[in-house]
Amino acid sequence: MSTSAPTRHVRLLAAPGDRHDEILTPAALDFVGHLVDAFVGRRQDLLKERRRQAIRLAAGAPLDFPLATAAVRADLSWRVAAPAPGLSDRRVEITGPPDRRMTVNALNSGARVWMADFEDATSPTWDNVIGGQLNLLDAIERRIDLTTEAGKEYRLGERLATIMVRPRGWHLTEEHLEFDGRPVPASLVDFGLYFFHCAQRQIDAGYGPYFYLPKLENRYEARLWNDVFVLAQELLGIPRGTVRATVLIETITAAFEMEEILYELREHSAGLNAGRWDYLFSLIKTFGHRTDFLLPDRSRVTMTAPFLRAYTELLVRTCHRRGAHAIGGMAAHVPGRDLAAHDAALAEVRLDKEREAQDGFDGSWVAHPGLVPVCREVFDGVLGDRPHQIERTRDDAEVTAADLLSVRRVSGPPTPEGVRTDIAVALRYFDAWLRGQGAVALYGLMEDAATAEIARVQIWQWLRHRVVDQETVLRLLDDELAALGAEHPWAALDEVRALFERTALEPELPLFFTPDAYTRHLVRHAEAAS
Numbered sequence: 230m231s232t233s234a235p236t237r238h239v240r241l242l243a244a245p246g247d248r249h250d251e252i253l254t255p256a257a258l259d260f261v262g263h264l265v266d267a268f269v270g271r272r273q274d275l276l277k278e279r280r281r282q283a284i285r286l287a288a289g290a291p292l293d294f295p296l297a298t299a300a301v302r303a304d305l306s307w308r309v310a311a312p313a314p315g316l317s318d319r320r321v322e323i324t325g326p327p328d329r330r331m332t333v334n335a336l337n338s339g340a341r342v343w344m345a346d347f348e349d350a351t352s353p354t355w356d357n358v359i360g361g362q363l364n365l366l367d368a369i370e371r372r373i374d375l376t377t378e379a380g381k382e383y384r385l386g387e388r389l390a391t392i393m394v395r396p397r398g399w400h401l402t403e404e405h406l407e408f409d410g411r412p413v414p415a416s417l418v419d420f421g422l423y424f425f426h427c428a429q430r431q432i433d434a435g436y437g438p439y440f441y442l443p444k445l446e447n448r449y450e451a452r453l454w455n456d457v458f459v460l461a462q463e464l465l466g467i468p469r470g471t472v473r474a475t476v477l478i479e480t481i482t483a484a485f486e487m488e489e490i491l492y493e494l495r496e497h498s499a500g501l502n503a504g505r506w507d508y509l510f511s512l513i514k515t516f517g518h519r520t521d522f523l524l525p526d527r528s529r530v531t532m533t534a535p536f537l538r539a540y541t542e543l544l545v546r547t548c549h550r551r552g553a554h555a556i557g558g559m560a561a562h563v564p565g566r567d568l569a570a571h572d573a574a575l576a577e578v579r580l581d582k583e584r585e586a587q588d589g590f591d592g593s594w595v596a597h598p599g600l601v602p603v604c605r606e607v608f609d610g611v612l613g614d615r616p617h618q619i620e621r622t623r624d625d626a627e628v629t630a631a632d633l634l635s636v637r638r639v640s641g642p643p644t645p646e647g648v649r650t651d652i653a654v655a656l657r658y659f660d661a662w663l664r665g666q667g668a669v670a671l672y673g674l675m676e677d678a679a680t681a682e683i684a685r686v687q688i689w690q691w692l693r694h695r696v697v698d699q700e701t702v703l704r705l706l707d708d709e710l711a712a713l714g715a716e717h718p719w720a721a722l723d724e725v726r727a728l729f730e731r732t733a734l735e736p737e738l739p740l741f742f743t744p745d746a747y748t749r750h751l752v753r754h755a756e757a758a759s
């Protein structure tokens with residue numbers, strides 16, 4: 230590193246794990262320490278500002294495009310950085326946790342990009358966090374090949390997806406590391422360890438350190454990330470502007486600051502992604518108390534709803550005006566076990582990708598290798614030999630604040646089946662998450678932290694508006710816990726019930742279910758750590 234070590238250190242509180250020492254080297258921990266020392270205070274202030282903004286909006290303050298930055302939006306002269314090597318053609322991006330086998334499968338999947346996910350698709354057990362870093366390092370070093378006991382071989386092919394890493398969001402902490410007696414921001418751990426070990430290796434391989442940034446709520450959080458990148462590059466002697474990052478627009482407040490977010494990150498920006506599931510979660514969380522934001526069953530809120538079309542149209546228009554990629558979101562259908570379910574899932578995904586490609590997106594996400602071909606086919610049909618369609622500026626897509634908030638047109642009460650499904654999904658997902666699995670297929674759909682959040686906040690919203698009564702929810706809760714216990718005798722039923730009660734049934738809605746569940750259930754401190 231080009232500067233001296235921090236005077237205050239990151240302290241490791243976890244017991245040693247298999248090969249963890251290869252990631253948690255003194256130099257890597259010093260590097261993370263530098264980042265934490267520099268940014269921990271600002272992160273804290275920004276989290277406080279999130280709470281203040283939530284209170285303002287709950288009290289009826291209007292949400293609009295910020296007046297203070299009108300000049301940034303009006304100035305058509307600025308552009309984001311040119312696409313970096315490996316990021317020009319992003320027609321298909323596969324996402325998933327950096328589990329060892331899935332890492333090989335994702336890199337070989339035929340997708341152009343693999344989003345290695347420490348956020349929605351990962352349950353942040355310490356083993357998953359450090360194991361994920363090891364898998365990334367081993368993949369980049371091409372030493373990840375393995376043969377299972379059953380004889381199945383996993384070998385990296387010749388043409389691999391470009392890696393983009395999604396660190397955990399600003400709201401989460403990593404409690405196996407401590408700085409000044411306090412847990413460390415998880416974003417800086419995931420970003421810092423990957424950057425320290427892999428940034429130069431990726432540059433040497435002809436790519437670079439690339440990221441996806443989740444759950445940002447405003448331009449100040451984008452500025453914080455940009456400053457993290459500047460310092461990280463400086464510390465390791467990597468030229469400024471080497472990092473690239475795609476920001477997920479997946480909160481309702483960030484939808485009003487898309488231009489500003491691109492502007493803040495412009496020297497490191499790789500565009501925006503329409504993170505539809507967290508977006509819906511954020512919308513319900515932010516305006517859940519208002520009757521005009523009462524949403525029906527999740528299955529009835531599709532991407533053709535006017536307020537969601539407004540969001541994706543604005544995203545494409547904003548990106549393309551600034552020379553940035555606009556990347557589509559996740560259709561939740563995953564290939565089924567039988568042929569009919571498989572065909573139905575593919576048809577749903579095809580429709581979703583067709584709409585995105587026609588709207589001007591430059592590529593999109595899939596959750597499963599079996600969906601890569603359909604997404605590629607659709608985008609091939611629109612892009613042909615062009616790597617993207619950034620030149621399509623979508624000046625026709627005029628979107629107002631009212632369009633983004635016009636939820637009333639799809640609002641309405643849930644069906645009994647919708648209530649049961651949300652409870653079933655939340656419970657099953659919580660159980661998987663507590664056991665270390667952050668993404669699961671349930672009832673033909675991919676479920677992860679974002680979709681599980683929707684399930685629990687919908688129940689909260691329906692109870693609050695009395696369109697479902699507490700007795701019904703408690704009866705369904707008993708039924709679904711019994712069904713879960715019958716299917717999975719090992720399920721942590723008491724913990725799952727308590728988590729559901731705390732995060733869906735209390736009058737005060739917790740902002741996320743993950744910090745509570747993490748601190749209570751996933752943290753394992755070594756008794757003798759010093």
Ligand SMILES: CC(=O)SCCNC(=O)CCNC(=O)[C@H](O)C(C)(C)COP(=O)(O)OP(=O)(O)OC[C@H]1O[C@@H](n2cnc3c(N)ncnc32)[C@H](O)[C@@H]1OP(=O)(O)O
Nearest residue numbers: 324325331334335349350506559596597668669670675679
């Ligand atoms: C809202 C959002 O943020 S979306 C982004 C975050 N969410 C995700 O990334 C979810 C990613 N997807 C997944 O994790 C998985 O596809 C699941 C959990 C939904 C389903 O997984 P499974 O039940 O294992 O699916 P299935 O049995 O069909 O898998 C078949 C093979 O494909 C592999 N596979 C499935 N999905 C992926 C993936 N996303 N990446 C790499 N490999 C994958 C499996 O590992 C398995 O390979 P194997 O036979 O070599 O072990």
Ligand SMILES: O=CC(=O)O
Nearest residue numbers: 504505506507679
């Ligand atoms: O991260 C993606 C989302 O839809 O949420």
Ligand SMILES: [Mg+2]
Nearest residue numbers: 349504507679
């Ligand atoms: Mg998300």
